[in-house]
């Protein structure tokens with residue numbers, strides 16, 4: 001008799017199965033076992049948690065297999081070090097990445113649950129301030145989707161970016177207690193904890209071979225506990241880990257103090273230690289110089305380096321001197337740049353490596369990204385403060401500097417100016433350590449984040465360094481992930497695109513080009529308009545429900561969402577609003593294209609002018625929205641608590657994207673890319689990535705205004721007198737006079753004097769010089785919007801040509817040009833959905 005192979009019986013595991021019945025059973029099981037609830041007693045939060053655990057199980061299975069595969073094959077890996085990861089909610093993203101959103105929707109539906117409402121429950125981890133932190137999150141998504149062996153390292157802040165409320169028009173900050181009800185996405189890994197030291201002094205000693213050695217006798221030791229979050233990739237089995245460190249006291253209770261009756265003293269160490277990861281500093285563009293901030297930076301960097309070195313020694317079993325062959329570490333700005341000194345210390349003091357060899361490994365390990373040219377954001381640490389907290393690192397930095405300055409003298413003899421400009425130590429007055437200089441000297445690669453930004457870096461801010469090491473420098477224009485910013489945020493538009501070209505564009509965004517051929521197709525355009533309108537309607541409904549403000553969805557949705565900063569010029573936008581208001585007041589019957597101005601963004605709590613700008617926006621809204629002459633033709637809305645979650649309903653609803661920073665100030669911008677991908681047209685200056693967006697979409701599909709970076713530079717170098725614009729421009733004069741005399745703040749007529757005085761007599765960000773050009777450009781926008789057919793075509797072309805701005809492209813460039821890392825496809829066992837933990841054993 002012929003042998004027949006035994007038939008496979010498919011038994012789905014409750015932790016891994018994807019069959020609808022299995023999913024439902026697993027969900028109910030989690031509701032019961034993890035939340036202690038039955039469906040009739042479950043709260044919305046319980047339902048969200050049970051669903052998240054159900055999805056997490058399915059991720060875990062893949063993740064653990066992938067990690068095992070990685071351990072075996074040990075491909076070259078990148079570590080992305082960032083003090084901020086602004087992740088946004090996980091649940092929906094994970095559902096999309098696993099290709100399970102529809103399946104789970106149906107399963108939940110059958111249980112009488114609304115998936116969208118469950119998704120909406122999630123409290124996002126706001127572990128970042130803005131663009132820099134969000135970029136790190138987009139990069140994780142892309143690295144996971146492109147099968148790049150990668151790990152993110154950062155800080156598990158107990159309180160993320162503050163919650164913003166608007167009270168009487170002012171920003172009021174509240175604590176972001178994102179962990180209050182638990183976080184289903186993270187796993188603490190206590191056994192991988194490490195100790196991080198601070199303070200104390202160094203001691204010289206000689207080893208048995210009479211070698212000069214230094215040890216660091218610290219006076220504080222803190223425990224760093226890793227919390228791992230799996231980052232899924234779109235249709236990928238890759239396992240990117242985000243490892244965030246939490247500080248805990250090494251010994252939480254001091255019995256001696258307790259026994260002596262000092263009850264507070266007994267827990268003091270615990271309080272001090274845990275403060276390190278308590279809260280994210282809410283500054284996006286200005287250094288604070290605070291000791292706790294330096295402690296945060298060193299804390300996560302030291303824990304990270306100990307982690308990767310331990311892994312190298314334990315798993316690879318090769319000498320630590322070849323570490324850089326297996327791993328590269330990207331420094332997201334200078335915030336983790338103390339890594340250069342800590343790597344040297346760990347190699348020399350703790351692994352017996354010589355200075356020269358340690359320097360070789362260090363320099364070949366790190367790469368550094370610069371994200372800003374603003375002088376007030378370039379990190380420097382007071383030398384006494386630094387030396388008190390990190391005495392050994394100060395010694396190491398001084399020695400690095402000694403060698404570095406010698407190498408400059410060799411290459412550029414007799415140029416003492418260069419020496420003092422380039423030195424890691426700023427010795428002009430009180431001594432400071434310049435962290436960007438340390439990062440450049442200790443890295444093999446340095447990059448800017450958009451073409452103009454990189455150009456300005458190498459020709460101005462870092463000119464000397466470029467002359468010294470031209471080969472280190474390159475540009476890597478930022479990008480954003482289309483999974484979150486299109487597929488998850490804008491399902492209607494994504495469906496319209498997919499109706500013509502399928503869904504390959506989600507993994508290769510350049511494929512969006514294929515929709516260009518439909519830019520004149522009547523049916524396609526109609527579908528496009530409907531998708532845009534439905535996104536506008538959804539946002540309008542949210543605003544109506546939450547704030548009671550009624551919006552006209554046929555008006556231009558003119559949106560500026562980003563951190564509030566003078567260089568981003570939200571107040572220029574306000575000047576335009578008041579200009580339109582005045583035109584209506586002068587001629588109430590004027591034929592004006594209706595507009596809805598939407599703002600969102602947080603101001604650093606200590607930034608007086610930014611907070612006053614928020615108050616100005618709300619004060620103008622109060623007058624404009626209630627003036628019967630305006631009759632609803634203009635509306636102004638300030639959306640409180642702008643976050644990743646909130647932003648996902650904002651980008652899809654935009655007709656016009658405001659990217660109006662002073663040319664030369666915005667390194668790149670990434671919101672500009674999200675708007676473009678969602679079919680908004682941009683009004684913008686030649687700044688940051690706007691320039692590249694305009695190049696891609698075509699100048700006829702972009703509203704350009706204002707001075708370029710060179711003109712701004714020249715204007716400011718000459719004798720710029722902003723008051724001149726006030727004198728000659730009557731519209732501008734009227735607008736400023738109204739603000740100044742309290743038209744928008746009748747109770748406090750002087751309230752906005754600082755804004756107006758600043759513009760008239762200083763105007764660092766050249767609003768006055770750009771005002772007229774901006775107004776004329778806005779007039780062109782309004783005229784263009786009247787022709788809906790032409791506008792829709794421009795909208796389609798913007799999306800079709802936005803492929804360059806996928807973070808997948810950016811990550812590929814980092815991999816090819818800097819990291820030298822190839823994708824590594826994880827091999828999972830077949831029928832993984834049938835396998836439980838048993839398969840791992």
Ligand code: M8P
Nearest residue numbers: 131132283284286287371449666667668669670
């Ligand atoms: C600077 C800080 C300085 C001191 C203390 C904390 C800080 C936190 C953040 C920053 C900072 O540079 N933040 C940025 S840079 N936020 C951004 O959005 C920037 O990076 C983005 C990503 O590259 C760019 O798109 C933005 O243009 C740039 O401003």
